[in-house]
Amino acid sequence: MPQSTLPLPPLDWLRSFEAAARLSNFTAAAAELGLTQAAVSQHIRSLEERLRHPLFIRLARGVELTPEGAAYLPHLQSAFATIANSTRELFEPRTIQSVTIRSPISFAVLMIAPKLAQMASDLPFVQLQIETIHTPADYGERSGGLDIRFGTGSGSFPGRQADRLTREALTPMAAPDLARIPDWTALPRLTVVGAREMWGEWFAAARMKPAIAPAHKFDSFVAALEAAKHGAGMVLGSRPLADAALRDGSLVALSDFALSGGAGHYLTAPSGAHLSRAEDDVRHWFATVFGQHMAERP
Template identity: 45%
Template structure:
């Protein structure tokens, strides 16, 4: 006699399992999926009965995946991702508008130089940008993509790295024309998550240089000040490519200060993929 095949559980139960496992909470999964906590709990119970296995260990402050649940989760996530991707490619209408949140410096220095490439590959798409200053600002936005600084491991989000941060001293040729040692020149500082001049001195085993007399809250402002000859900038090589190529800034040493963190383009894992997503990400991830 032919062996009886096991029937698949309803897709809705599987979606509830994935959200609960990813978020570590039936309540959080209910909020994400628009269900009640009781409905989530019932679907998980039905799924466990269908599979004949316990998927979660219920705790006072949430739920923890069982060994069998941990083993099944990556297969579930891969299958759901493939369903979303194939549906977007086959059935979804072209996206006419895509929104991106990023810092003003990343928009100006990384995205704007790539707009021509984006327009040639996605001529029908209108791009809308939201400027953010701090990480909590992302929580108030509803955008398709966010460009974030960090390690790329935000809960519930996919991320592809755009560039790593390598910092090096840069200055305008007009400032260097004085003939003085660049290490004695005025320095420019930028507020934010990047390493600064003290980190540079420590890494190079050098005595601290002059205290920066100019400090800006965006990297783009610091860059413009350096181009104007106001001082030496500890600059991001990725964001200063244009200024260096045009001769507005000059590298002062071959040494660089490498940061583990970098910039990533990120989107919510729960949002379905769409056909234009890959082209946009490819354009923005281009060196």
Template identity: 40%
Template sequence: MKSLPNLLWLRSFEAASRLGSFTAAGAELGLTQAAVSNHISALETRLGHVLFERTTRKVELTESGRAYLQPVRKALQDLAVSTEGLFGSKSSGTVTIRAPISEAVLIIAPALVEFQKVQPDLDIRLLSAIWADTVLETGVDIEIRLGAGNWPGCRAEPFGSEFVVPICHPDIAKTLKSPNDLSGLSLVHILGFDDHWPHFFEALKQEGPDNTKGVTVDTSLAAVEWAAAKGGVALILERIALRLASSGRLAIPFGTRIPSGQNHYLIHRDKAPSQNPAAQTVENWLRGLFSGE
């Protein structure tokens, strides 16, 4: 990295190349014409090549300048995209949502299509995480968690009760007349929800099937894909199962549902700054999305 030129010099070089003027480049960057000229001269001295042909009315790139412009512009663009992707925009119209990965993919992302038709001026960033304690302390405007609602350092606003139901491929569902038919089928277990299957059979007042075959995954998203591939039967949140069943991709074989034991919460961090109007708009939309309104 020691061979890299000063970033300010590179910004002045890119702006002057694009605008064809040191004066215009200075206006865009908030610098004087003399400052831009000094940056370019310093860069040329550092590289040992003349980058611009100066005339009284404009500047033009030399052959060396044209060759250098493309990698410099790409590097600056990559840096801008990476910064925006990791830390977000500071504009009032940008709202960053953080949610569990399965909810982000299976609940929020599909609903965002219609929401953005109503709110086209809002720039939404949707971040996901597998575990609730994987905390992003900065850059998140709205955070949704699934759990018991007892996280330190914040107030948890409940979105309502959650239930889980079995799902499977429609072809498998046709062979299931009652929960007794689950015997011999592979059951998927989700880390963090390991007690769901025992509770499911307990609610039915029957013993679970005596089989240990199956898979264990760490997200409901993986469980959905496993069930869709005819791997067997999974227990997932009812709100996700209903959407997938309505599309015909998966089916809910029985009418039995049990409380999840974990609900969705909107997280309000202690000492967090007040939200801007854009974030409040998105937050209200999420309340309606998770309440079914």
């Protein structure tokens, strides 16, 4: 004959046991649960009889868990936490919460904006407020909150935890009509001022000698990219930011060589900070969506 299954103890017995074990006192457990001490004592006695094992050693003042009780307690606490979390997620009314995120303007326009409709569907209780920055100094003194930052690794951001979102690869690109000329290195070069000026590094790594050509300067990559789409010259396209332009044909790659130094964009937050529920949702959403994007990139 099959062995009989031990019946699941009633929930009120288990709640009395958990509270008494956590507080090491039946009277304190009764006060927390809104019961009498006699009721808690009866619940625990009934539970011990059901399990056929003593769970407490009764002392002159308070109680102490037996080895069986100590082994049982963490399983119950885990189960209660799971039930509480599931109940909260499924039935607790949620209000719309605003999350501020600072981002380089190019990442905001080329990466975040195309995904906002998906975010609205995936995170209906999040209202995103995007503050665009042009230089690292624009992050200012505010150390809290979520930032998109560009760097060579998570160690680039002291005092902040970081989730990688992109891995940059640089490739010359131009509008289709310009790409047909015999010597594309003679095209006007569209540059981004500051640390993002990488034409010299690209030609050196590709072992090519560029022709002498005029250079037009922009203060953001997204502006240089738009100019390239309109035939103003060639841009050193930062992928995956420029991937959409390659897919829709508004730009074409001028070379098969891509320069990659391991740099990329990261979603950062203060190390050890307690993020709000909405901020934590956004952080995980960005890591999932853009992490998948990296895996699918050609």
